[in-house]
Amino acid sequence: xxxxxxxxxxRNTVWIYFxxxxxxxxxxxxxxxxxxxxxxxKSLKTKDIVSIASYILEGWGKEDFTSDKLDEIAYDNNMCIxxxxxxxxxxxxxxxMADNCLLxxxxxxxxxxxxxxxxxxxxxxxxxxxxxPRFNNNTLLFVMVxxxxxxxxxxxxxxxxxxxxxxxxxxIKRQVLGISIMLFILGLIIAYFLARLIESPIVRITKSAKKxxxxxxxxxxxxxxxxxTETLADTLNYAASEISKVDNLRRDLIANISHDLRTPLTxxxxxxxxxxxxSGDNPVKxxxxxxxxxxxxxxxxxxxxxxxxxxxxxxxxxxxxxxxFCISDVINExxxxxxxxxxxxxxKFIITAETxxxxxxxxxxxxxxxxxxxxxxINYTGPxxxxxxxxxxxxxxxxxxxxxxxxxxxxxxLLPLIFDRYYRAEKNKREVIGTGLGLSIVKQILKQHxxxxxxxxxxxIGSTFWFEMPGHISKD
Numbered sequence: 001x002x003x004x005x006x007x008x009x010x011r012n013t014v015w016i017y018f019x020x021x022x023x024x025x026x027x028x029x030x031x032x033x034x035x036x037x038x039x040x041x042k043s044l045k046t047k048d049i050v051s052i053a054s055y056i057l058e059g060w061g062k063e064d065f066t067s068d069k070l071d072e073i074a075y076d077n078n079m080c081i082x083x084x085x086x087x088x089x090x091x092x093x094x095x096x097m098a099d100n101c102l103l104x105x106x107x108x109x110x111x112x113x114x115x116x117x118x119x120x121x122x123x124x125x126x127x128x129x130x131x132x133p134r135f136n137n138n139t140l141l142f143v144m145v146x147x148x149x150x151x152x153x154x155x156x157x158x159x160x161x162x163x164x165x166x167x168x169x170x171x172i173k174r175q176v177l178g179i180s181i182m183l184f185i186l187g188l189i190i191a192y193f194l195a196r197l198i199e200s201p202i203v204r205i206t207k208s209a210k211k212x213x214x215x216x217x218x219x220x221x222x223x224x225x226x227x228x229t230e231t232l233a234d235t236l237n238y239a240a241s242e243i244s245k246v247d248n249l250r251r252d253l254i255a256n257i258s259h260d261l262r263t264p265l266t267x268x269x270x271x272x273x274x275x276x277x278x279s280g281d282n283p284v285k286x287x288x289x290x291x292x293x294x295x296x297x298x299x300x301x302x303x304x305x306x307x308x309x310x311x312x313x314x315x316x317x318x319x320x321x322x323x324x325f326c327i328s329d330v331i332n333e334x335x336x337x338x339x340x341x342x343x344x345x346x347x348k349f350i351i352t353a354e355t356x357x358x359x360x361x362x363x364x365x366x367x368x369x370x371x372x373x374x375x376x377x378i379n380y381t382g383p384x385x386x387x388x389x390x391x392x393x394x395x396x397x398x399x400x401x402x403x404x405x406x407x408x409x410x411x412x413x414l415l416p417l418i419f420d421r422y423y424r425a426e427k428n429k430r431e432v433i434g435t436g437l438g439l440s441i442v443k444q445i446l447k448q449h450x451x452x453x454x455x456x457x458x459x460x461i462g463s464t465f466w467f468e469m470p471g472h473i474s475k476d
Contacts, residue, residue: 014198018191026180042162045140046127049158052077053125053144056156060146067092079160080104086152088112101159102130102141115155118143129162138162201229205236212236217244265300320362320448326474327399328353328391330363334370335389346385347378353391357399359471365445366469372438373403373465382406382462396473404464410457418455419443442467 052073059065060083074081074094080101083092088111095104102110117126125144132139139161147153204222211219217240223233274289331353338349377387388404410418419439446453446467453467 012195014195015191018194019188022184022187022191026183029180030176042129042140045160045162048077049079049127049140049142049160050125052079053142053156053158056081056083057144057146060154060156070094077160079158082111082157082159084111084155084157086147086154088115091154097159097161102132102139103157103159111157114141114143114157118145118155119149119152124149132161201226201233205229205233209236212240212243217241217247320365322360323363324358324360325363326356327359327366327401327469327471328356330367331370331389331391331401334367334374338374347381348384348386349374350386350388351390353389355391355393356474357391357393357469357471358474359399359469361449361469362445365448369442369445369467370401370403372442376438376465377403377405377463380405380407380463382408393473394468398468398470400466400468402464402466404462406462409459409461410455410463411459412457415455415457439465 056070056073059069070081070083070092071094074096078096080096080103081092081094082090082103085091093104095101097104114126117128118124125142127140127142129138130141139159142158144156145152146156201223208219208221219240221233221236221240223229223231272289272293274285332351335349335351338347341347342349374387374389381387382405384406386406388402390402390404392400392402394400419442442465443453449469451467451469453465455463455465457463
């Protein structure tokens with residue numbers, strides 16, 4: 001027995017629904033042409049005879065409504081017509097059955113009874129299906145009162161033969177049966193190939209998706225056949241490309257974090273062993289080694305904190321505490337903390353942030369952005385060790401903060417990757433300040449504030465990282 005999942009696949013589902021559709025058409029056809037044939041025939045015949053009687057009644061007495069017109073009606077509809085006055089005398093008669101109808105000859109004795117039936121009916125007419133005693137076939141008889149029933153001016157009689165439909169029905173049954181068998185077989189074949197045709201691009205996409213799930217990021221999705229499957233294939237190809245990039249970044253992230261963790265851990269262990277084995281009794285050496293252990297421990301703590309910060313920012317769990325402050329004052333305060341670094345390492349910081357500009361943001365997170373961008377510029381600036389920090393006021397409503405280095409610049413094709421997690425242009429780096437996660441943290445904080453940001457770079461000249469903050473110039 002096939003499992004339910006296999007029975008409900010797309011090909012079988014399409015095939016089953018198409019077969020149900022064919023069977024529904026065949027059942028409808030059988031009901032229309034075979035089962036209800038006789039009933040429909042009698043119903044239509046009755047409607048026709050009522051319509052003809054009404055037409056005769058409407059035209060009776062008009063100058064252009066002659067006996068020739070009545071003859072034409074009788075001949076065209078294969079019926080006998082008899083019109084009598086109120087006394088029962090015949091005014092017009094036309095026999096299509098050679099005195100064998102119910103209105104003429106020996107069968108006309110019942111006319112009085114039919115007339116009474118019409119007079120006593122609620123609508124002024126009477127019709128019935130009556131068997132012709134001579135031909136033993138059914139006929140349809142119709143009687144209509146002319147004028148008011150209380151004082152009739154005449155009577156219209158119509159009689160027509162009901163053609164035997166039983167033999168006709170048998171012929172139609174055989175024809176419909178043959179057509180049904182051919183249609184059913186043809187429908188099964190069409191349903192099978194249609195199901196295969198619909199299923200084909202989805203099967204191809206499914207096979208490619210399995211390869212993608214197994215780690216083959218170079219797999220290509222082929223959705224040829226339908227617009228929807230082609231769109232799905234294009235989307236999956238794009239997704240595979242992005243997943244491949246993410247996977248490469250993940251590998252780089254693990255490799256870089258492992259490298260950055262290994263170095264301080266190795267140094268902590270090494271200097272701890274040195275204190276134990278060599279410098280334990282030498283206060284100067286012991287202090288030097290302990291300071292190195294403390295520095296490397298701080299470096300480990302910074303790395304772990306950056307990873308946690310980035311995780312909180314990417315998950316959306318980091319809170320934003322909005323306050324109003326002067327961005328120019330914040331930049332000047334931050335740069336004061338780099339004075340000792342500048343004196344010891346020889347770096348020059350050119351600051352242009354004189355116009356007091358008031359913004360609303362999370363001051364702690366904006367400080368983190370500035371620290372990360374300045375540290376990044378220190379890492380990649382040129383031999384002159386110069387970093388430029390500039391605040392540009394645009395239209396008195398926006399402050400643009402530029403942090404510029406004088407390094408070798410970034411290749412154009414690498415610019416879209418520069419804010420990715422743990423991406424580093426190792427070949428250009430001069431110092432090791434930070435953990436490699438700084439630009440990713442910058443990106444998440446600025447996105448959280450809905451600020452515009454970016455980077456521009458020229459080979460051999462340097463790079464500028466920038467972001468914009470809405471606000472206004474201080475009135476003080």
